[in-house]
Amino acid sequence: MPKVLKGGCLCGAVKFQCEDEFARFYQCHCKQCRQLSGSAYAANLFTEADNIEWLEGATQIKKFQHPSRDFSKAFCEKCGSALPFVTKSGKALLVPAGSLDDHPSIPVSANIFMSERVSWLRQDDQLECFDEFPD
Numbered sequence: 001m002p003k004v005l006k007g008g009c010l011c012g013a014v015k016f017q018c019e020d021e022f023a024r025f026y027q028c029h030c031k032q033c034r035q036l037s038g039s040a041y042a043a044n045l046f047t048e049a050d051n052i053e054w055l056e057g058a059t060q061i062k063k064f065q066h067p068s069r070d071f072s073k074a075f076c077e078k079c080g081s082a083l084p085f086v087t088k089s090g091k092a093l094l095v096p097a098g099s100l101d102d103h104p105s106i107p108v109s110a111n112i113f114m115s116e117r118v119s120w121l122r123q124d125d126q127l128e129c130f131d132e133f134p135d
């Protein structure tokens with residue numbers, strides 16, 4: 001039996017769980033993922049389309065679908081947190097990695113759309129690290 005991972009949004013309105021069975025785990029650096037996530041890249045897991053059980057707040061989920069291109073985002077209508085959704089093809093469930101409370105067992109598979117990555121992104125060991133906001 002695969003482990004069950006729980007997740008949800010920041011305000012707590014939406015809660016879900018899914019089995020820890022992911023096929024791919026991408027860090028996508030494309031412009032659209034940067035805009036949708038508001039960050040340097042989006043970390044997204046992919047699994048079977050039916051690997052999701054909504055525990056609370058399923059009716060509070062809003063979805064944006066780009067009118068002409070294959071970009072979507074599901075989010076909590078109260079707090080805006082990114083949430084899982086079935087991709088346009090209907091074949092896969094995209095789970096924003098940050099929406100999970102637990103850590104998936106799959107390691108990141110790849111960085112994708114690296115030609116579009118921002119120049120300011122630093123992922124080196126020399127960068128100073130803090131466990132909270134620095135003084």
Ligand SMILES: [Zn+2]
Nearest residue numbers: 009011076079
């Ligand atoms: Zn919320």
Ligand SMILES: [Zn+2]
Nearest residue numbers: 028029030033
């Ligand atoms: Zn992307």
